[in-house]
Amino acid sequence: MNTEQQTPLEASRPLGVAQDLAATVLDAKIVYARKVVLTGELQTLSTPNGRSCLLTAIRLLSRVVGPLCVALPDGLPDLESEVRALGDAIWSQGDVQVCAYSEDCFVDAVAVLNVGNQAREDLPWTSINSNGWIARCTSTSTQIPGDCDQANPLGAMMAASAGVAEVFKRVYSVPAELYPLMDCEQLSLFTLDPDRVDVGPPLPEAVRLPSTLMLGAGAIGNALALLMSQLPLEGKVHVVDKQTYGPENFGTCCVLDEDSWLDVSKAENLADWLNEQSGGKLEATGEQAYIADLIDAGTLKPKQIDLVINGLDDNQARHDVQRLWPSLLVDGAINSFGAAVVTHRLDLPSWACMQCTFELPNKDALEKQAKATGLGADSLKGGTNRQISDADIDAAAPEIRDALRAGRLAGATLCSMLPGLLALKRMGVELDEGFRPSVPFVASAAAALVMAQVLRRLCWPETRFVHEFQIADLFKGFHTSLSLYRRAAMSCPCTQHRSLIMELASRRRA
Ligand SMILES: [Zn+2]
The missing domain is CATH 3.40.50 (Rossmann fold)
Incomplete structure (x- = not known):
């Protein structure tokens, strides 16, 4: 269009x-x-x-x-x-x-x-x-x-x-x-070693996915879906995302093409697309929800999921989904320039899980954002991809209230207002939530890294384990790549509750 x-x-x-x-x-x-x-x-x-x-x-x-x-x-x-x-x-x-x-x-x-x-x-x-x-x-x-x-x-x-x-x-x-x-x-993508460029083994004719959860249907999730539709995959995939699509997603999401996708669940749209494109080989379902709610309510149980694929920009959700303790969890992450993949394997307990790898945003960061934008701290909690409310306007600094009212009248989301609010306040600080600069091709690089790690593990289990791999700056090229190994923290549940986690996993296999 x-x-x-x-x-x-x-x-x-x-x-x-x-x-x-x-x-x-x-x-x-x-x-x-x-x-x-x-x-x-x-x-x-x-x-x-x-x-x-x-x-x-x-x-x-x-x-x-x-x-x-x-x-x-x-x-x-x-x-x-x-x-x-x-x-x-x-x-x-x-x-x-x-x-x-x-x-x-x-x-x-x-x-x-x-x-x-x-x-x-x-x-x-x-x-x-x-x-x-x-x-x-x-x-x-x-x-x-x-x-x-x-x-x-x-x-x-x-x-x-x-x-x-x-x-x-x-x-x-x-x-x-x-x-x-x-x-x-x-x-x-097979050696994941910038010094060893190897064509790698041919893909199998078909790859059966274990029961899979895909968390996140934004820029990385779109590229993951595109890649999954091109790979010889079979099996069930449940897509979860808490948001709906907005017009700002057109610039970053590579399979978001239709206006009819706007203001509708990201996860359901993407699951439908995946079903259509895979010609019935993948059975995808979608659900608009916070992952923590699904786990806390028991709707999603550890025994149902054995592979988690993350395409997120939300560390809280990373911590939450780790609680399913799947055999394999592969997480794609991006910033403006770079793409990274972090892999957690239950059979390799020495290496960090999502909870030891990603820090949760702290209260200070929220306060910094509130100060920079003029919004109330409550307005920034729990995501900003939503309509502007009376409470937002009341809690905001007086000098940005008119802009917020105009935005509400135009039907803008709070998230889409953030760059303008920053300009209004004449400050430019990093935002941890809300507006993030992003391009679809850094997200697609992350998706390729994620699916490479998934297939390396599923089809070639003996291949060298790479805990974290990043292309630090895609705009400079692949030579900015490096692999990292992060030890599991002694204080983290992945170490402290190891036997409980293994018991969960054995019930899944039973
Ligand atoms: Zn951990």
């Missing part, structure tokens, strides 16, 4: 990231007037990986750039129909046009993303491709290898994420002295 004039809400989170990257152009009108070309080489696009790279790149680009021209070489009629159908169906900041490949396509392009391995110095050019578990990206004169024959959507999604990061740097004028273009960057 292409809407001619966008309210700035959809652009607010990507623009927030651009600001964090010290981008020099932060005017939505200028940014979304810049033309971007997505193209590819016949040989690469003829492979499943090339196809996945291209289609995923369209979904990611459509949310952060303006006019997008998809220039396809001759000889790919099926792919062309697929691209046209996708272009019509997806939400986009600007128009998505499909055209026949010619040099004329590149006139006035601010960025060109090529699915292939050629390097071109005469154009603002980036090449991406993938083979098996390896993702590759280059924007310099150095070519990346061209082999792409081992099909694996994980490598393809990671390659698309890096490629779109390169386009973002060009379109938003991110200074090259701070963020040089990527030079033949490669990462293997």
